[in-house]
Amino acid sequence: MVEREARPWGQAKRFEFMEWRLFWTDRLNRKDLELEFGISTPQASIDLRNYQEVAPNNLAYDSTLKSYVRAEKFEPVFLRVSADRLLLQLRALRTGAIELADTWFSDMPEVDVLPKLSRSVSDDLVRKILIAINRRRGLIITYMSLQKNSERIIGPHALAYDGHRWHLRAWCFEKKDFRDFLLTRITNAVEVGREDFHPVDDIEWSRFTNLKLCADPRLDEHQRKTIEHDFGMTNGCVEIKIRIALAFYFIKRHNLDIESLPPERQQFVLKNLKEVMDDILKAREDAKKLSQSAE
Template sequence: MTEDDDRRSWTLTRRFEFIEWKLFWEGLLNRSDLEDRFDISTPQASIDLRNYREQTGDNLVYDATIKAFVPAPDLKPSFFKASADRLLLQLRAWMVGALPREDLWFKTVPPVAMAPDIVRHVEPKMLRVILRAIRQKEAINVLYQSLTNTRWRMVAPHALAFDGYRWHMRAWACDRGDFRDFVITRVQKIGKSEAADYDVADDIEWNTITTLRLCPHPGLSEEQAAAIRRDYGMKGNCRSIEMRLSLAYYFIMRMNLDLDNLPPQRAQVSLENLEEVKKQIAEARAETKRRLAD
């Protein structure tokens, strides 16, 4: 198969995916939807619909009353994987300006609103330098504003991490001789760069995957606990959540899992293995310190 054949095959598959998306999420498809979205002719749209029906059987039915195609009662998508999480993420990305309107396949976007995102946006030029430092294993001199002071620091980022609110660079702190998280939006300026000397394997917190067991707060009634289990997709009485150990602290703080004085209805969830995770963090830091001392 030639490169042109591959491209034609991909674009046709994409149009078939669009057909199923419209049928699944909007329950309606017009020939003009294909024409407008992919800038194809009416005859080509008709051919696409015929070919689609030949490959999938009776997934779509023509409704003469509304003069449009509608999904069959037993619609079985072959080119499209239905994901509510993906669709809601796309709507959120569109609302914050990260996704253009034309990338949403809705003919009319449903009414949607979200609480404002108050985090600061990362400057593209700054992120570009950080990505280069990660790629080339460089240390960069940054004017960093912490909660206690503002000073120049040499840091060697090796990864990016998002804590649910803010973006961090996971980095080797050259002045402290350990691995730390630096909030990217607290970097005021970036100065010179130089080669860095560190081993990512020594960042035990980053390299360790831990499991947090999230459960309904024990102070809730059974009816309330059932609602929480449904909210969080818990199987049984808990949900196991895997993450890098270096991010567990932020997750615990964001979910108020370290506070034992909140009313059950306010807390809603608890961390079944909180003490175990705290111990893992302490042991990982101790192991990193031991390695660096050797």
């Protein structure tokens, strides 16, 4: 394996780009480097020559294609190959979260994603939340709930995404506990200075539980094997470590507390549901005791 040497950031980034193009498209031209980084043709030629010195077995020039191509023994030195990252970029491109210029794609493949109901969060609100978290500041927020709108003082310390919505994890000075606030329901936020709250006391956030997910036993053997392959299960199950504060959302999202769904729709079950629910209840009880002792 070729070892990565310490190199200037700009050159290392160009080498990473070269490997990205070679790995994902099998092609690389000098023009690709010139257009992506705004460098001259001589500089692009120097980069290609220097890269070949570092990883001589990674690319070869195809005179027919008039392009460099990925060699059979290609082994990335500067690129961390990740299909997950590439697919996330395609999704972000399709939803408009990023532009093509923010990626290294020259051409975007045909992609579509399921439409999502709009959940708008203002840029200014997110900015205030990030500053409050980083500086340990309190916020006075106007919060919409299904019952009524209310004004609360909170001490934010973390953000969480449940797969559909973003939540703000914060100490609520009115309820005297840590809880989740949906970003889309916060209509206003004003900094109130440094507040006396301690993120380390958020037991549900700092404590973890393990979810033991197994292919639904009601499926036939072939169906179970398919589900096991889908989710990388070993011996029919996979364990996921998750914050207790997020376990409820995972269970709810995947209907793991509902037994009436047909197996083809359920696909997998939470084998240790009772243990997980016990962990959640224990964390809430411990958090309540800690809150009471601090009063």
